[in-house]
Amino acid sequence: MNYRLRPAGSRYAYDFSLKVNNIFDNQNIYYVGQWYRFTVDPGRDWQAVVGVRF
Numbered sequence: 215m216n217y218r219l220r221p222a223g224s225r226y227a228y229d230f231s232l233k234v235n236n237i238f239d240n241q242n243i244y245y246v247g248q249w250y251r252f253t254v255d256p257g258r259d260w261q262a263v264v265g266v267r268f
Contacts, residue, residue, distance in 0.1 A: 229265040
């Protein structure tokens with residue numbers, strides 16, 4: 215999700231961005247090599263970015 219805001223009469227533009235991975239918090243198990251060794255995906259993580267352009 216990304217938004218750009220430029221107020222009227224302003225020389226600045228503002229950028230807002232939000233990124234969410236694994237939004238439903240699913241955990242999938244992946245087996246690696248042998249039946250007793252496995253890895254689990256990380257849970258939900260997110261990133262928010264705010265920027266100014268001038």
